Amino acid sequence: MEFLVIPQKLRNRCPSTDHESIIVFRLCFCDCDLRRHGSTVHTVTGPHAGRSDDDFGAGLFEDFLRFEKFFIAKLRVGNNYQCGPAVKLAVGHFFFSSFVSRLEIIAWGLIECLRMIQLKSAREIEIMKGASKIVAEILLELREQCREGVTTADLDRIAEELIQKKKARPAFKGYRGFPACVCISINEEVVHGIPSSKRIVQTGDVVGLDFGVIYDGYYGDAAMTVPIGKIRPEVENLLKITEQSLYRGIEQARPGNFISDISAAIQRCAEAHHFGIVREFCGHGIGRSLHEDPPVLNYLQNGKGPKIKAGLVLAIEPMINLGTEKVKILDDGWTVITLDGRPSAHFEHTIAVTPDGPEILTRV
Ligand SMILES: [Co+2]
DSSP: OEEEEEOHHHHHHOTTOOOOSOEEEEEEEETTEEEEOOOBSSOOOSTTGGGOTTOOOHHHHHHHTTSSOOOOOOOOSSSOOOOOSOEEOTTTOOEEOSSHHHHHHHHHHHHHHHTSOOOOOHHHHHHHHHHHHHHHHHHHHHHHHOOTTOBHHHHHHHHHHHHHHTTOEESSTTGGGOOSSEEEEETTEEEOOOOOTTOBOOTTOEEEEEEEEEETTEEEEEEEEEEOSSOOHHHHHHHHHHHHHHHHHHHTOSTTSBHHHHHHHHHHHHHTTTOEEOSSOOEEEOSSSSSEEEEEOSSOOSSOOSBOOTTOEEEEOOEEESSOSOEEEOTTSSOEEETTOOOEEEOBEEEEEETTEEEESSOO
8 A cells, every 4th residue: 555645844845835734645556547545644733724635535636637647656654755666746847766855845746736726617617516406405404304302313314315315425424534424513513513313403402514415526515503493592693693704705705806805704794793713614615625725714814815716616614603712622533612612603605706706506
């Protein structure tokens, strides 16, 4: 088995990246067809933990194959990095023969390639509409079913049946080892809650449903937070404002604007109500991979970010807390909860930027 390990120090040298974990690419070779089946060995921590840099699907490598020459890296895990025979990387046109210093350049180039924003053609957007429609339809059905007494495992099972019926595949199940089709996060759970037959939905809860599918090679991704019966007015307001902030962000997704315009609009909306904006997770490009460039933060950081162009497809997803913006991850390794235990809300749409502005794909 071959691995390409991108070491920590490399990331510090790469101007456009801010990874904080070690990424392992496991490569397999089949007739010049290079695919990645790897996973990350460390979870990303810090301000970009939501980046999920480790889920570049086979699609990206297929794109690579459009270039005439690809690279081959034959490497072992551990400290003895060894570079395979001859290597030519499509971007940068480096030519390598072997050994450690070269590996770093390869890895660097690889990161650059993977982080390119991939604008979609009209044909690709049509396919993504199909994927997104399936997501939207299933989410609506889940919202219907999401009522007192149902377990989160029940909801997941319903989703799985519907996915099969629609001839799609779940996007989250198996993703970095996530065990279910839907992330279900209740009350103080922000995102990535794992469905369980022990978790029963109750009146007064707010239930976050985050769901995605792969259809015809492309991803669709959306989320909503559903109130169960009567909820506290302040929580009702949290839901309303979080959804509103999503739409404020979407409005900014038009050619000529910058990604930071989306971030700023979301932030303005949420902070006008003194809510806490979760920093650790963010929206993202989407296409043949679930998480593509660019990241779409829900708050302003530094710089304007990339300019928005027609063909950009984004999943925009504010995660807003009633209280503190601070969160932590439970021992299950997935569930993110607010540090103060107060409720959180999450709304997400997959949108395509057209010459005339944003088009929401995950809306039926
Ligand atoms: Co998403």
